[in-house]
Amino acid sequence: MMVTLMNFQMIETEALHLPREDRVRLVEKLLNSLGKTSTSLDSEWLNEAKHRAEDIDAGRVSLIEGNKVLEKARKKLK
Structure with missing residues (x-):
C-alpha cells in the first residue's frame, strides 16, 4: 500500500x-478510462480540475x- x-x-x-493544457488533457483521459459515468459528474470533475489548474497557474496555491x-x-x- x-x-x-x-x-x-x-x-x-x-x-x-505539467502545462495547463496538458493537465486538462490528462484529466480528460483519466476520466475516460473510468468508463461511462454520469455526464454531470464528469463535467463537475473536469471543472474542478480546471479550477485547480488555474489556482496553480495563478500562484494562489503552492x-x-x-x-x-x-x-x-x-x-x-x-
Missing part, C-alpha cells in the same frame, strides 16, 4: 507541474513535492 501511495504522489506531483508530504506524514505517525 505504501508503494502505491508513493507512486501516486510522485505521479501527482509531476502531473501538477505545490509540495510528494516525498516531502510523505516525510511530514511519517513524522506525524511516530
Whole structure:
C-alpha cells in the first residue's frame, strides 16, 4: 500500500507541474478510462480540475513535492 501511495504522489506531483493544457488533457483521459459515468459528474470533475489548474497557474496555491508530504506524514505517525 505504501508503494502505491508513493507512486501516486510522485505521479501527482509531476502531473501538477505539467502545462495547463496538458493537465486538462490528462484529466480528460483519466476520466475516460473510468468508463461511462454520469455526464454531470464528469463535467463537475473536469471543472474542478480546471479550477485547480488555474489556482496553480495563478500562484494562489503552492505545490509540495510528494516525498516531502510523505516525510511530514511519517513524522506525524511516530
